[in-house]
Amino acid sequence: MPRTRPNIIITGTPGVGKSCHCELLVQTTELGLRHLSINNIVKERNCYDGYDDELKSHIVDEDKLLDEIENEAKEGGCIIDWHVCDLFPESWIDLVVVLRADSTILYDRLEKRWVSLSPLTFGTGGLLLVADWLHADVLYLWDAGTIRVCNPAKNRLLAPIYYTRGVLSERWLMASADKKLQENLDAEIMQVILEEAREAYDEETVIELRSDTTEEIDSNVDRISAWARHWIENNPEGV
CATH class of the missing domain: 3.40.50.300 (P-loop containing nucleotide triphosphate hydrolases)
Incomplete structure (x- = not known):
């Protein structure tokens, strides 16, 4: 047809x-x-x-x-x-x-999408929504000392990370954001x-x-x- x-x-x-x-x-x-x-x-x-x-x-x-x-x-x-x-x-x-x-505009847009990432706290066995470009990242408690940062909308495991006293490291979060941001900028520039x-x-x-x-x-x-x-x-x- x-x-x-x-x-x-x-x-x-x-x-x-x-x-x-x-x-x-x-x-x-x-x-x-x-x-x-x-x-x-x-x-x-x-x-x-x-x-x-x-x-x-x-x-x-x-x-x-x-x-x-x-x-x-x-x-x-x-x-x-x-x-x-x-x-x-x-x-x-x-x-x-x-x-x-x-x-420059793209950098500002992507940077703002991570602005609410730090610091984040969560309870044992809980889920926490965090900001991403699709507002769809979820933190999953994986075991006693590790959580997975996943983006269900992209079917992507961003990274396994370690936490102390239930607070995510601001330094780790920003480093992860900077790496992904730079990948996107490179693709656009090229x-x-x-x-x-x-x-x-x-x-x-x-x-x-x-x-x-x-x-x-x-x-x-x-x-x-x-x-x-x-x-x-x-x-x-x-x-």
Whole structure:
């Protein structure tokens, strides 16, 4: 059955505003678009195959992930939200939006996401929500002297750490934040995701948009919405 609505990938390094763009686009109700957060799908539908001890993360089962979203993609109207874009078949995708942000602005955004991390206290056997870019990190008491810092939304074990008297080390927390922050900044500066998109999809399918200010975000949403309306008008019989 032909699909009568486009599929769009919104991609970029953490902190550029992918989820914000997706949520605003979904609110454009006449387009009938759906937000597919791949991080959530991997977690909720068990689309992973093993665990990488070195990277401290689940290994995404790409075949299972594609199988899980294939029917939704064939129906159309999907906004695929992930930092990886070259996995999805080119035949599924009508537009790839790579969001970019100034490194200084990106640094400030990512730094603020860790601001409430320290100090943290917890009770034996308890759970404690902590700030992360998806506000989804949870501290799990692992044994008598160790806790695991996990991010369920990313299916990632960030690190096993040790604590004293139930208080997390501010130094450890900030060191962890700085390492992850620098990884994201390096990826943005090197245009890693943009280059991956250009290699995987037709040149006319990939666009690069700035996402430094609320005005730019609003403009991007208007531009993508206008493109989607134009696509729907030009493909009344579907593709």
